[in-house]
Structures are given as C-alpha cells and as structure tokens.
Amino acid sequence: MGKKTTYLFLSIFFIYWTLFSCSKKIEFEVSYFNPIANFSLTNKNLFLQLDYDNAFENGFVVPSVNQTPDGKFHFSFKIKNTSEQPKNFYYKIYYQNSSYKFDEKHPFSNENFYGSWEDLSITFKETEIIPADGTLHLITDSFRIIGNPRNEKQFFGSDKVGPATDNEIQNKINAIKIDSEWLKAVTEKAINNKINVKTQIYKDAIYTAKLDRNSGETNNRWKRNIRVGNYEFLLVIFADKNELDKFIPDYIQNISLKNSDNNYVNPFSFFSKNNSSNYEKILVNDFLTLSASPSFSKGIFINKETFVDLNYDTTNYSSLCNENHQLQTQANFEQFISSFNAHFTFNNVPIIADVNGNKYSKKDYYNSLTKTHQFIKTPIEVSNCPCKTIMPDSVNNKVALFNPAVKDTNYRKENVGIITRHGLTYGKYSIKAKLPKLLNKDLLWNGLTNAIWLIYQNGEWNKRRSCSTKNGFVPKTYSGNGDINYIKETNYSEIDIEIVKAARHWPVSSYSGILSKKPKELLSDSNKVMVTYTNWDLACDDAPKLKNGVFNIEFQDNNFELHRWDTWYQAVTGKYAALNDDLFGGDYYWFQIEWKPEEIIWRIGPEKDHLKTIGYVNANYSSIPNNQMLLVLTQEWHLENWWPEAPFNQNYIPFPANDIKGEIIKIEIE
Secondary structure, eight states: OOTTOOEEEEOOOSOOOEEOOOSSOOSEEEEEEESOTTSOOEEEEEEEEOOOTTHHHHOOEESOTTTSTTSOEEEEEEEEEOSSSOBOOEEEEEEEESSSOOOTTSTTGGGSOEEOOSSTTOOSEEOOOBOSSSSEEEEEEEEOEESSTTOOGGGEEOSOOSSOOHHHHHHHHHHHHHOHHHHHHHHHHHHHHTSOHHHHHHHHHHHHHHHHTTOSSEEOGGGGOOOOEEEEEEEEEESOHHHHHHHSOHHHHSTTSOOTTSOOOOHHHHHHHOOOTTEEEEEEEEEEEEEBOOOSTTOEEOOGGGOSSTTOOOTTOBTTEEOOHHHHHHOSEEEOOOOTTTTOEEEEOSOEEOTTTTSSOHHHHHHHHTSOOOOEEEEOBOOSSTTSSEEEETTTTEEEEEEOOOOTTOOOOBOEEEEESSOBSSEEEEEEEEOOOSBOTTOOBOSEEEEEEEEEOOSGGGOOOOOOSSSOBOOTTOOSSSOOOOBSOOOOOEEEEEEEOOOSSOOGGGOOGGGOSOOOOOGGGGGEEEEEEEEEOTTOTTSTTOOOEEEEEEETTEEEEEEESSTTOSOEEEEEEEEHHHHHSSSOEEEEEEEETTEEEEEEEEETTEEEEEEEEETTTSOOOOSOEEEEEEEEEOOGGGSTTOSSOGGGSOEESSOEEEEEEEEEEO
C-alpha cells in the first residue's frame, strides 16, 4: 500500500451505539461517538492495510505515519451536562480485535487482542469543565493501535532485532574457547551432530547470543503484533471520580495490571458483565478492518544464522536479494533454509531425467524397480548458494522458486522456499500461486511436495497456551519409542497444507469401529494428487475429543475425515484428492488457511471468491495454537514413507534434469 493511501468506504453519520444504564438518573448524555473521526469515509467500515515500513524492528502500528500525518486515530463524542452544576467528566476508550477473539464469557477471553491508551499509566482522562447549559459539547482525543498493548514483560528484551551481529557472535566464540567445560560440551555436541567443532562453536555462539537478547527493558512490540480483521471500540464515561475509582478495578483502568488471581482481565468482558447507574458505555462494532499483504517488491533477506555451512556462496547476491542492513529492516521475506530434514537421506537411483516432461515414463520407473542399482546416498539438501534458487520480481511483485537441475552427476535434490518475517496470531491466509506440477504427462510423480504452512517464531517469549488437563504436550522430537517425557509448555506450533502424490486412504490399521473397513483406492485417482492438511497439536489432551485412527468431524453440513497415527502422535491430518492439472495447469490457483482461536479451516479454489472447503478441525478434537507464527512456502523433496502406501517410491524417482519452477504471486492475510 502506498504512502498516505487508505482503502476507505465509510462516511461518518450518526454512529449506531448501544447505551447501557440503570434506573438512577445519570447526570449527562452522550451521543455521536465516532472512534475514527479523522478519515473521510463513505461506507460502513474503514479498511486499512498494515504498513510494513519499519515494522520488523518496531512491530506494526495502526495508523502509521504514512496513513495519517500524526500516526494516530482521532476520536470524538459529544456530551451534555444534565446536572445543575458545571463539572468535569471522565472517559476512556478501549479497542478489541473482534474477528479473532474468544467470546467475552469464555475463560480465555483475556487472550484477546485489546488495548487503550499507549501510555498505560493514563487511566480515565478528565474533560475540561462542561457547563450545565443543556447543550452538546464536543470532546476530541486520539489513540493508536500497537503491538503488546498490555506491555507484558514476557515480550520485553534487547533493543537488537534480527540476526546476531558479528560482534555478538565473536564475543560468544571467544567465551566458549576460553571456558574449558563449555568447550568440552560443544565438542561433544559436534560429534553427536556429525559436524566439525568450528561449525558447532559458531552455531552455539549464535544461539547464546540470541538468548542474551531476552534480557532488556525494550518493549519488543513485534513479539505480540497487531491482529488482522475487524475491530470494535468501547467508550466508557463517568460523571464522578470517586464513583469511578470505587466501581472500576485498577486492572480495568490500567490493563497492564492483573487481578488477585494473577490474571489479566479483558475490559470488554468486565463491562459486558457489569452495569451501573454511575456511567455510560458505548460500543461500536466492526468499525475498522485491518489486512496485510507482504510485498515481494521489498526484496528477500538472507539470514546467515540459518546456514549450517559457514562458507556459503554469495555470488548470486543482488540488490533485491542479500544480507545487507536495508533488506534486514525492510524486506518482508527471507529465503527459507530449513535444517529440519538434515538427517533424512535418500538412497536414490543414479539417473538424471526430465521427470516433469514426457521423457521419463511410468514404464521407465517400473523397469527401474526391477534392476539392481548402485544407489546414490544423499541427504535432503538446502541451498548453500542463497539467491540462486529464488528470484524476486519487484516490477510484478512476485517471486519465482526453483528446485535446481542436476548437472554432471552432482547428485542432489534441493529444497527451496521463502518465509515471512513478521509474525501474526490468527488470520485468513490466502495464497495465489502457480506451483509446479507434481505429475508428468504419463502421470508419474516427479518426487516433489508443494507446501504452504505456518510455523512458530522461535523464542521463549512465544510459548503457546500450556497443556494442563492430564498429561501435557508430546515433544515434537518423540518418535514413539520409550516413555514419553510430557511437557506442559512449548513454543512449537505448525499448520500445514502439503500437496503430494499419496494414497487417498490410510493403512488398514487406522480403521476401527464404525470405520472398520478400509475403502478401496480408486483407479480414477491416477491423475490426482492429495492436498493434505495438518495441525501439529502435539497430542495435547486438553482437546476433549482427542482421537487416533480415522474419524469424522462435521462442519457446514459436510463430513471431513481426519487421522492421527497413534494416541501419542503429535498431529492430526486429513487428505483431499484434487486433479493435478486443476491445481497446477493454469496461470495460478488459490490456497487458504483460516486460523481462528477455536478452529482451523483449509480451502482451495481457482479464484479467491470461489474456494472449496477441503478440511476442518476444531478445539474439541485438536489443540489450536495461540502463539505467533510465520508463513512458509516451499517446494520440497519428501520421503514416500512419510505417506504410507504412496504409489511411487521416492528412491526410484530420477534427479531432475531441468529446473522445477514455481511462482508465488500474491499473499493476503485478513
């Protein structure tokens, strides 16, 4: 969105407002509450996009200085003093995100995103003296919506943001080398991780340097960013300061304070339950709508912390893809360099072929299965040459991703991807993309998985709600062997769309009870791929209907089949069969994850206004994450045994003879 540009569809008229009072005659009348008076509006809502300028370091601010001259909303209301004496009145404005909230009666309503004045030491403000003259007097003030509006200490830390600086890292390297016990521990870790000691020292230096940033008195508002969606506004007015202090607890007057149970209390919850003849409250619903659209035109930042090999190749750096300070502060995306798959290896046939075209057929594949091969053992690779496999297009505001071709027997299958840099909690994520085909003309899988997913931001500050009912979370690293060391807290969260060639149904062992008979696979699925959808809930048993095996869940008159491998398995997954050519044969296709406090909905379709719901889960069946996450888009090589009974074996899929290209065209978060 351009500077000083807004999407406005609202003109101010007499605002609909709700007035609550009891029988005692109140000493004033309030009308014409306008929470956003400094915009010339032409419809019911004000639509604004989040301004990404400087948001990486400071968090989003609404409005920004690019949207109003002073970077604030101005609000106004009119008050009539109906008493017999001139007097002051006392008022406070609150805002709350209403699209992604728990109902005010819900025990988790204190997790909602709400705020008031930026300076929380200011409670209720005092008006000038209003004469008892029977006329309306205009009161004006201002506020803005910011991250971490309760000033929660868990989101405070260092004033440094982004990768650890060279100086920070070198100080830690020196500290490790002169501490014999520390150096011994790092050396043992290097042996266990099968990397050289120098690299392990470097990685530990980065890790501990970032840990140091947890200390500090800077309010890192980006750690609890503004939420997208609709906002509502509450104006509360008192005529008497003594009555105000008597009736309104300090933790409602100052939202940074907690009650006697050491909990925050949502003022919208408090005022929905409590009425008094001593004040008036006016609620305006859904007056403001915020959305986000991260831009590729700002370039792609390269984060050196993500590389395992310290000697990565920078020869492909450009003005739109590098690790300089400008892109560190302004780029909306990083190249995604995953280390998750570092221990997974292929034993691949030593064949290079154009699997995406028609030069390698199913017949070639099946013939290969019958032959004896000297397999090439290679791990799932990530780029050691940043910017080589991603190409930002600033003119058309899109980015191309390439899984590189294999040349001269330099056998490797290399993942490629990008990740956003501004974390959000909840939202409807819509992605317009031309992803690469997964099946060639002979309907042979090329071995690739197209993935669109949300992943947690790393840091102790970003823990999800604790799992407290019985056992706790099953750690992501647990593989099903031995006792489970349950944990009550974690920051791990992930929500996925993975598009892969897989079987439509699950193994027979997953079917029991009323679903005891496994359905047959369909011959008509040969030209289809599976759009799989997953919520990594870490098997938290706070979900009252937590199940394993295959089970059904209803949503909007549809049944969705979900699956969990075992009682301990950390994720719930579903599959939807779609035509390869429908998803990847046109100029683009839309993919959507709608993440809400109590449910997740997955959709796909040819146009954003023509989407089909393909998956659903809610908090009864799966723990829904409530921490801050980033959006990732990847083209990955997955092992077929991650999807049992898949029709093709990854190890017998040749290395690609040509680049495999995909494009991300637009991302909208609402």
